[in-house]
Amino acid sequence: MEAVHVQRLDHLGLIASVMNNLGLIGMLDARLVPDEHEEITPGEAVAGMIINGVGFSNRPLSLPPQFFANKPLDLLFREGVRTEMFNRFQLGRALDEVHASGGDLLLSALARAVCGQEGMAQRFHHLDTTRFSLSGDSIPERDEQAMTITHGSAKDHRSDLKQAVLALMVSQDGGVPMVSKSWDGNASDTQIVQERTEALRRAFAQAPTPR
Numbered sequence: 001m002e003a004v005h006v007q008r009l010d011h012l013g014l015i016a017s018v019m020n021n022l023g024l025i026g027m028l029d030a031r032l033v034p035d036e037h038e039e040i041t042p043g044e045a046v047a048g049m050i051i052n053g054v055g056f057s058n059r060p061l062s063l064p065p066q067f068f069a070n071k072p073l074d075l076l077f078r079e080g081v082r083t084e085m086f087n088r089f090q091l092g093r094a095l096d097e098v099h100a101s102g103g104d105l106l107l108s109a110l111a112r113a114v115c116g117q118e119g120m121a122q123r124f125h126h127l128d129t130t131r132f133s134l135s136g137d138s139i140p141e142r143d144e145q146a147m148t149i150t151h152g153s154a155k156d157h158r159s160d161l162k163q164a165v166l167a168l169m170v171s172q173d174g175g176v177p178m179v180s181k182s183w184d185g186n187a188s189d190t191q192i193v194q195e196r197t198e199a200l201r202r203a204f205a206q207a208p209t210p211r
Contacts (some may be wrong), residue, residue, distance in 0.1 A: 007072040012051050016076045019047055022114050031106060032097040040085045044077055045094035048086045051076060064091065104180050110169075111178045121173035127196060129189050133161040152186035167192050169200075202205065 019025065028043030040048075049177060052064045064086040073081040098106060115122055133156055149162045165183040170176060179200075182193055 006070070008070055009072055009075065010055075012055060012071065012076060015051055015054055016047075021049070022117065024110070024114075026095060026209075027110055027113055031101055031109065032094065033100075035090075035093055038085075038090050038093070040077075040090060040095050042094040044081070045051060045086065045090050045141055046098065047077070049091060049094075108179050111176055115171060115173075115176055115178075120171060120176065122178075124172040125169050125178060126172060126175075127193065127200075129165055129183075130168070131155055131163050131165050131185075133158045133163045135161055147182045148184040148186075150185040151189075152184075165189075165192070167196055169196075202211055 009056055025041070025043035025047050028046050029041045032042035032046075034041050038045075048064055048068070052067050055067060065083045068083040068086060071083075073083065114120075131152070131154065133154065145160075147164055149164050151159065151161075152165070154161070154163060163185040165185060165187045167183060168177055169179040169182045171178055179195070
C-alpha cells in the first residue's frame with residue numbers, strides 16, 4: 001500500500017495568490033539586499049512570515065519550519081522551496097534588512113506601488129492614532145531615534161500597562177495603509193496630528209500635482 005502524504009493549503013492559497021498578483025515579493029527583493037548564502041530571497045522570507053502570521057498559528061515566528069511542515073510550498077512560493085529554508089537565521093537577516101531600509105518608509109513605498117498598480121484613488125486620506133498595550137518587562141532602547149515604551153493615556157483602560165502609539169494614514173479608497181510612524185507611549189494625540197498634518201502639508205506643497 002502506498003503512503004499518502006497530505007498537505008493543507010486552506011486559506012493560505014488566497015493570501016499567496018494576492019501577494020503573487022501584486023508582485024509583493026519582487027517589490028521587496030528590489031528594495032532589500034539579498035544574502036548570497038541563503039536559498040530564499042528576503043522577499044520570500046517576508047512573505048513566509050506573512051503567511052505564518054495569518055495561518056491561525058500560535059507558534060512564534062522563530063519556528064516557521066514547523067508551521068510549513070504540512071504546507072504545499074511549491075504552490076505558496078515556487079518549486080524547490082523547502083521548510084528548512086525558513087529558519088530563524090534567514091528570517092532574522094530579512095528583518096534586519098527591513099529595519100535598515102526603514103520600516104515605515106518601506107511600507108509607504110510598497111503601498112504607493114500597489115495603489116498605482118491597482119488604480120486605487122489616492123486623492124483623500126484618513127489619519128488617526130491607536131495605542132498598543134504591552135505586558136512583561138521591556139529593556140530600555142539605547143537608540144536615540146527609537147520610541148519609548150512607557151505609561152500614557154490608556155484608551156483600553158489598562159493604565160497599569162506600558163504602551164506604544166502608532167499614527168497611521170490610510171487611503172479613502174480601500175483603506176490601504178499609506179504612511180505610518182511610531183511614537184512614544186505617552187505621546188499626545190493632538191501633538192501627533194498637528195505635527196503630522198504640518199509635515200504632510202509641506203510634502204504636498206512640493207508634490208508635482210495636488211493630492
